[in-house]
Structure formats: C-alpha cells, structure tokens
Amino acid sequence: MIGGVAWSTVGDLLLRHLYLAGLPLLLGLVISLPLGWLATRYRWLAPPMIAGTGLLYTIPSLALFILLPLLLGTRVLDDANVLVAMTLYAIALLTRTVADGLGSVPVATRQAATAMGYGELRRTLVVDLPLAVPVITAGLRVAAVSNVSIVSVAALIGVSQLGQLFTEGFNRNDMGPILVGIGACVGLALVLDAGIALLSRVLTPWLRAGAA
C-alpha cells in the first residue's frame, strides 16, 4: 500500500496510462513524418499544413474526448476516443517538428548526397532523416511529456488510468491517492523523456565522435 492505494492498482493504472499516452506518440510520429516531409518538399504546403495541424492543439482535451464518439461513432467510454485524441495532439506538435528537423539539414550536405547519386527518396531516408533526429526527438520529448499529463484528464469521462487516482482521492476527500497519482504521472513522464533522450543519443553517434 502507498497513500492508501494498493501497489498492484498503481501498477495497473500506470500500464494503462503508458498505453494511452505512448501508443498515440508512436502513431503520431508515423503520421507526422510524411506530413512534415511534404511540408519541406513543397514549400507552399508548409504554412497551411503547420497552421492546420496546430489548430488541432487549440481544442481543449476534455472537449475532444467528448466529441470524438460523435465523430467516430465509438462509445463514450471507448479507449479509441482517447487514443485518437492523443494521436491528434501528437500530430499537432510533431508535424512542425519534423518539418523543422528536415529543414535544418545543411544545403551543402544535401547537394553532396545528390552529387553522389542518391535519389530523392534514398537521400531523405538515409541522409536527411538521420540528421534531423536531434530536432525530431526534441519535439518528441515535449509531446511525450504533454501526452502523459493530458491523458490524466480522461479520468473525468471515466476512462481509467492514473488520473483515476485524482478523481477517487478528490471524491473521498483523501489527499493520498492524488499525491500518488501525481508522483506516478511525473515519474512516467520523466522516464519517457529520458528514454527518448537516450534513443536520440544512440541514433546520432556522430555527434559524440566530434567531441571525443
């Protein structure tokens, strides 16, 4: 027991929280990569695309959780509502990041790759994308931490994850579960953040080669 909550309950809710915040992060990244690429490839596409995806972020999360069943035809308590909402938020943050990252590749590098006979697709995947990793992972860290924090709101519509400890504690006038929930949320966010930072380090060995 911790703060009046069984450890196993905290563990279960933590896993649910990780699933509801983490899976949309991956989906968001997979969708944002081509969107961000399109925005760098076709300059005229960039302003409407970045404004359009950014617009998603202006919709309050609770409102989005409630509206999605209406749009998707899902049930109000369906996990899919939360997964889709969080994926939309991830896309809102990451499309811009991917575009910035790909845009940050030096022109000379790109020209060198082209001169070596790389086609556009191969150059994007083998040269541009790896070089954009630091910028993309920086955005991914922001998205990961925000996702973990926003998902807890879903407790208000009855979708269980760590946020459930907040509503339970509040309804029982008991600070214990709330503090346990906050601690677990912050801990999860920090672990995800550190994990992505580590991944970024592993994926960019050349950044350390120069320093050593």
Add this chain to the structure above:
Amino acid sequence: MISLTWQWLTDPQTWTGPGGILAQSVTHLRISVIALILAALVAVPVGLYIGHTGRGRWLAINLAGAFRAIPSLGVLFVATLLLLPRLSGNLAFELPVVLVLVLLAVPPVLSGTYAGVEAVDPAARDAARGVGMTESQILWQVEFPAALPLLISGLRSAMLQIIATATIAAIVGIGGLGRYLIDGQASRQYEVMAGGAIVVAALALLVDVVMAGVQRLVVSRGLVEASAT
C-alpha cells in the same frame, strides 16, 4: 445524437439566462483572463530579466520542462482540498482554480519572453549601446519590441492551456463552459456534453484568432517584413 446536439445548440434557451452559454462564456473568459494577467505579471518581468542579463537561463528551461510533466487535474484537486476549507464564498472555489491556471501559464509565458529577448539581433543591441542608450532604454525600446512576436506566442499558448484547463476546473464547482461537460455527464445528457464541447472548442479558437490579431497590430512592421523574407 448529432441532431439532439444540434437541437440543444440552436435552442435560444440554451444561450440565455444565468446558466446560459453566454453567461458561462463570460465567466470562463473572466477566470481565464485574470489567470493570464497574473501569470504575465510574474513571468514577463522575470523573462525580460533572464533574457537581458542571460542569468538564470537554465532555470527557465528546466522549469518549463518540469512543469509540463505535472498533471494539472491532480494539482487542481490538491489545491482545492487544501484551500476549500480555509476560504469562504465564491473565492473558495475560484482561488484554487486561478492559482492552478497561473501555475500552468507561467512556464510558456516565461520561456516565450526570454527566448524573444535572447533572439534579438546582437547587432541591434550593440548599435543601441553605441548611440548611448542606457540599459533600461535598450530593454524597453529595442529588446522588448523585438521580443514581442515570441512573447505573444508564449501568451497565446498559455491562454489555450488556460481555457482548456478552466473547462476541467468545473469539476470543483466553479462556473464556466466546463459546467456543460460535467453537469451533462452527471445527468447523462450526452447532447449537453457534446454541445458544450463544441462551444468551448469554438471559444478557444476565437480567443486564439483575436490574440493573433493583437499580435499583428502590436508587432512592428519592420520585424514582420524581416521575418517574411
């Protein structure tokens, strides 16, 4: 379901009266604007100081990162449980909410302000020093106007988070558009929840558009043209 929601939204009774959408929007905006102003009063001076002197930069960066991880719903409940028994009247409900909203808004405003000042072209700063401006003249006549685009975009993202979180805050009993989401759920009227969600999304968009307009008005033409090229 969609037609029920449409019916609710188009019923004049939904909009008027003390519990109507218009009155709740005013409450929602009042709380949000108070929180934004309080956050700006704290964060803008500190951001200007950090940007101008370069001191405490790590604090601004880490604070912004760490605050993002804190779930506002949990903090809201903690603040309410702590403050509710100690205050009376309307204040007992609104003060914890405003406090949480201010806490939420300080990091984006702070980082927007200091990033704005930091991004000022050093040549402009040197030129100002060269023509004999004092440090406070440099701050107010050169750095502040040049920092405005990033400062205002910090305010905009803070305001979006405030409006979204003020919705959640209805759960502790304050007024505002969140009432439709919370009360609709309590009475199992999904059309009220969905209608309220549409209204609050529209309000968030509207406020963002208004703030974008303000940004356009107050940011110097010279800066806009420079960044467009």
